Amino acid sequence: MPQNEYLLISRGQWDESASKEAVQGAIDRFYTWYEQGLSQGKLKRGSRLENRGKLVSKAGITDGPFAEAKELVGGYWFVVAGTLEEAAAIAAENPCLEFGLMLEVRPLEAARASASAVTNETPPAWRAAEA
Template identity: 35%
Template sequence: MSKFMILLYNQPSTWADLSPEQMQEAVQKYFAWGDNLRKKGIYLGSDKLTDGVGKVLRGKKDVRVTDGPFTEGKEFLGGYYAFTAANYEEAVELTREHPHLEYGGIVEIREIHDMHRG
């Protein structure tokens, strides 16, 4: 089995039009999707990232630190899930049902290469 991570990208308006009740319903769908991975024994982890708050580092010798990422008018990384799957095809099939797609989000799937020593 290989490890995969899905990266969940939002548009600034993705959640703006939802009522508190609709937002709670969406959160429950995300929890249920993760619970399904747990039941299958393939869940590795997940988290939501803070909205628009972070730091960006650039440079080689003189590393510059700036506020960011800036999200005006474009998608931003909002969270991730990690799980195991046999291959990309299986990872895609598992991800097709993710509620992030239902809410107009973008989902990127990446394979994780294990870099642990020993």
């Protein structure tokens, strides 16, 4: 079965009712899981994200605005799997899920962007015209 790449986006915040020690244990188990996934070829390198950044648009470059706290992105990694379901199953093994974090699993689009294709960036008015 051909292997595909999927983006894992880490979202959320730690469960505030958990102890810092318990969360640290999950973090330590995460790094073990992560390193094993890298060595097995199931994961590709990613990174945690810092709390700072810039928003770049046609209006210029500004500090934020950023997503609401409930939608914070903490980091990203890549999964190599045959299907989206397999990628989600690999992501479900992440120990940090026990303490409030969520992982969004997204297939990477192989095709080049096209204004005529319906994608996440397509405005609703364009979608209605296609129907």
